[in-house]
Amino acid sequence: MTLWECPFPISDYPAVLMAHGGGGRLTHTLIEQLFLPAFANPALELQHDGAVLELELSGSRLAFATDAFTVSPLFFPGGTIGSLAVHGTVNDLAMCGAQPIALSASFILEEGLPMEDLWRIVQSMQQAARSVGVPIVTGDTKVVDRHKGDGVFITTAGIGHVADGIEISPRRARPGDRVLISGAIAVHGIAILSVREGLEFETTLESDSAPLHHLVARILEVAGAGVHVLRDPTRGGLSSALNEIASQAQVGIRLDESSIPMGEAVRGACELLGLDPLYVANEGKCLVIATPDAAETILATMQAHPQGAESAIIGEVTADHPGRVVMRSRVGGTRVVDMLSGEQLPRIC
Amino acid sequence: MTLWECPFPISDYPAVLMAHGGGGRLTHTLIEQLFLPAFANPALELQHDGAVLELELSGSRLAFATDAFTVSPLFFPGGTIGSLAVHGTVNDLAMCGAQPIALSASFILEEGLPMEDLWRIVQSMQQAARSVGVPIVTGDTKVVDRHKGDGVFITTAGIGHVADGIEISPRRARPGDRVLISGAIAVHGIAILSVREGLEFETTLESDSAPLHHLVARILEVAGAGVHVLRDPTRGGLSSALNEIASQAQVGIRLDESSIPMGEAVRGACELLGLDPLYVANEGKCLVIATPDAAETILATMQAHPQGAESAIIGEVTADHPGRVVMRSRVGGTRVVDMLSGEQLPRIC
Numbered sequence: 172m173t174l175w176e177c178p179f180p181i182s183d184y185p186a187v188l189m190a191h192g193g194g195g196r197l198t199h200t201l202i203e204q205l206f207l208p209a210f211a212n213p214a215l216e217l218q219h220d221g222a223v224l225e226l227e228l229s230g231s232r233l234a235f236a237t238d239a240f241t242v243s244p245l246f247f248p249g250g251t252i253g254s255l256a257v258h259g260t261v262n263d264l265a266m267c268g269a270q271p272i273a274l275s276a277s278f279i280l281e282e283g284l285p286m287e288d289l290w291r292i293v294q295s296m297q298q299a300a301r302s303v304g305v306p307i308v309t310g311d312t313k314v315v316d317r318h319k320g321d322g323v324f325i326t327t328a329g330i331g332h333v334a335d336g337i338e339i340s341p342r343r344a345r346p347g348d349r350v351l352i353s354g355a356i357a358v359h360g361i362a363i364l365s366v367r368e369g370l371e372f373e374t375t376l377e378s379d380s381a382p383l384h385h386l387v388a389r390i391l392e393v394a395g396a397g398v399h400v401l402r403d404p405t406r407g408g409l410s411s412a413l414n415e416i417a418s419q420a421q422v423g424i425r426l427d428e429s430s431i432p433m434g435e436a437v438r439g440a441c442e443l444l445g446l447d448p449l450y451v452a453n454e455g456k457c458l459v460i461a462t463p464d465a466a467e468t469i470l471a472t473m474q475a476h477p478q479g480a481e482s483a484i485i486g487e488v489t490a491d492h493p494g495r496v497v498m499r500s501r502v503g504g505t506r507v508v509d510m511l512s513g514e515q516l517p518r519i520c
Numbered sequence: 521m522t523l524w525e526c527p528f529p530i531s532d533y534p535a536v537l538m539a540h541g542g543g544g545r546l547t548h549t550l551i552e553q554l555f556l557p558a559f560a561n562p563a564l565e566l567q568h569d570g571a572v573l574e575l576e577l578s579g580s581r582l583a584f585a586t587d588a589f590t591v592s593p594l595f596f597p598g599g600t601i602g603s604l605a606v607h608g609t610v611n612d613l614a615m616c617g618a619q620p621i622a623l624s625a626s627f628i629l630e631e632g633l634p635m636e637d638l639w640r641i642v643q644s645m646q647q648a649a650r651s652v653g654v655p656i657v658t659g660d661t662k663v664v665d666r667h668k669g670d671g672v673f674i675t676t677a678g679i680g681h682v683a684d685g686i687e688i689s690p691r692r693a694r695p696g697d698r699v700l701i702s703g704a705i706a707v708h709g710i711a712i713l714s715v716r717e718g719l720e721f722e723t724t725l726e727s728d729s730a731p732l733h734h735l736v737a738r739i740l741e742v743a744g745a746g747v748h749v750l751r752d753p754t755r756g757g758l759s760s761a762l763n764e765i766a767s768q769a770q771v772g773i774r775l776d777e778s779s780i781p782m783g784e785a786v787r788g789a790c791e792l793l794g795l796d797p798l799y800v801a802n803e804g805k806c807l808v809i810a811t812p813d814a815a816e817t818i819l820a821t822m823q824a825h826p827q828g829a830e831s832a833i834i835g836e837v838t839a840d841h842p843g844r845v846v847m848r849s850r851v852g853g854t855r856v857v858d859m860l861s862g863e864q865l866p867r868i869c
Contacts, residue, residue, distance in 0.1 A: 223582070235679060279590060406543025
């Protein structure tokens with residue numbers, strides 16, 4: 172089935188009504204004709220108040236994460252709010268060193284949302300979940316009045332399994348550790364902004380929204396306890412993520428500007444718009460902080476992975492200036508890279 | 521600390537700004553000064569992308585549930601959107617036969633929300649979580665522009681543990697089973713509506729919002745495998761919940777109107793407003809469908825519990841009219857009780 176062959180009788184209900192959230196007949200029509208066929212899996216089909224999962228785990232550590240998604244516009248090059256909501260929570264689990272087991276999805280719909288838009292979002296969500304290999308096992312739908320929402324907000328939560336021997340925590344960064352990133356920065360934020368602002372590039376700039384759990388699994392396979400911190404630099408970008416880690420671990424971080432991968436289109440757009448790419452969101456990139464002896468192996472592993480071809484070592488953890496991130500610029504100077512203050516790009520995730 | 525001694529410097533930021541959702545400095549101020557002190561627990565304090573939980577479970581069945589909350593108004597007699605969001609997801613887990621382990625909380629804030637309102641909501645959420653005995657271990661906050669939200673929406677997700685031998689499913693209702701309810705119906709919906717409409721009663725009508733996991737634990741303790749279905753009749757009320765079960769199990773359900781517990785104020789309000797109490801939401805009541813030989817023991821156990829003093833056996837599962845719910849009225853006639861069609865009371869949860 173393509174994205175466009177919608178079996179839901181949208182001619183009956185071309186737009187979302189308040190009653191689709193009322194818990195009665197229309198809510199059930201929506202669940203049975205739209206959500207269940209898309210997300211089809213045994214746990215969801217029971218239509219219970221929650222899902223009951225049979226787990227066969229070695230060890231007993233479970234990761235649990237959630238994210239709300241309010242991105243505007245709902246559709247953008249490289250994804251939709253639905254695929255982003257799947258990737259975002261899968262990545263939060265992956266950053267805990269976990270492999271995802273199951274997702275939940277809660278929808279807050281605005282009265283009047285075209286039913287076809289909802290259908291397309293749900294389809295892209297399911298495509299993302301299928302390609303991740305993780306079922307959406309439980310959910311909820313509410314409807315709010317016109318002008319009390321904005322089309323659709325989606326909150327996903329996820330559970331994942333953390334294997335024995337894995338200890339990932341922002342507090343584990345140690346002086347001497349290397350800082351790696353899995354590819355070019357600032358792509359998601361600029362892709363969203365280019366749609367909003369109607370910017371034209373030579374090629375369409377697509378969001379980097381992607382699931383990172385396979386890449387993380389490979390990294391943990393080759394480097395195990397050598398991996399100290401994982402973090403996906405989403406809202407607030409690379410600089411905010413690294414500032415958080417520096418502050419929590421009470422270490423310094425020194426970046427080398429020339430080693431940070433960045434595409435030409437993104438660089439150009441940032442210059443044009445007066446944006447600092449270090450503060451622009453990523454949705455398919457992973458920071459890895461690891462011991463110096465593990466760093467080269469991790470780098471080679473990341474570069475050999477489809478999601479990490481452009482990976483690079485971009486800096487180092489230091490005992491100097493604890494709590495601060497500094498960057499050696501291309502021209503040789505050093506500047507403090509502070510946490511984002513204020514708001515650069517609202518509603519990019 | 522009372523609800524009103526807010527240590528968050530609201531004089532600096534008396535209302536929510538877009539930047540509180542930007543992932544930078546203001547987001548961190550909000551997390552560190554408002555969310556962390558309220559929800560204080562070790563997993564949350566790590567401020568990781570998700571929480572990692574050490575579980576010591578007998579057996580390996582995990583329940584996973586989520587609910588979005590968009591109730592209006594945010595504050596109502598007997599609760600707030602925050603306490604409701606805790607109770608709602610705890611109850612979804614309880615209806616799977618699970619005892620709750622941990623909750624997540626995602627906030628979608630509207631720009632301009634008074635910071636003190638957010639503070640009061642978070643406090644009531646934490647009071648609810650503490651009284652349930654379940655930590656809020658991970659979360660997320662987004663901010664949307666004015667008129668693109670409605671103060672605050674909260675999505676909670678929860679995980680819980682299902683003990684060995686417990687098999688709760690809407691499909692397990694069997695002819696001959698008894699239908700029990702844990703107390704008076706339609707209280708939550710009427711409490712919300714009375715605030716919206718400015719209705720005056722002799723006493724304030726408070727929402728029944730309450731956690732049901734202790735009551736469920738007692739029921740499962742005394743009746744174990746004799747319990748077939750648990751369901752909290754929220755949106756769509758008693759009739760929609762029972763219609764769902766009848767449809768999924770392909771059984772009939774026969775109710776006896778005179779045995780359904782209902783308060784006088786609620787009955788009066790429903791008559792005044794032309795509402796059928798069978799369709800009005802409950803937020804602290806539990807339907808139990810159990811074998812006939814277990815029913816009396818369950819009833820006595822429920823009545824002895826603070827959350828179930830007014831419990832009653834209100835009907836029976838039948839082999840007749842599969843998929844339908846019928847009710848013998850006070851005056852002796854029988855009518856079909858259909859699923860809610862359309863929307864009676866929008867945004868009550």
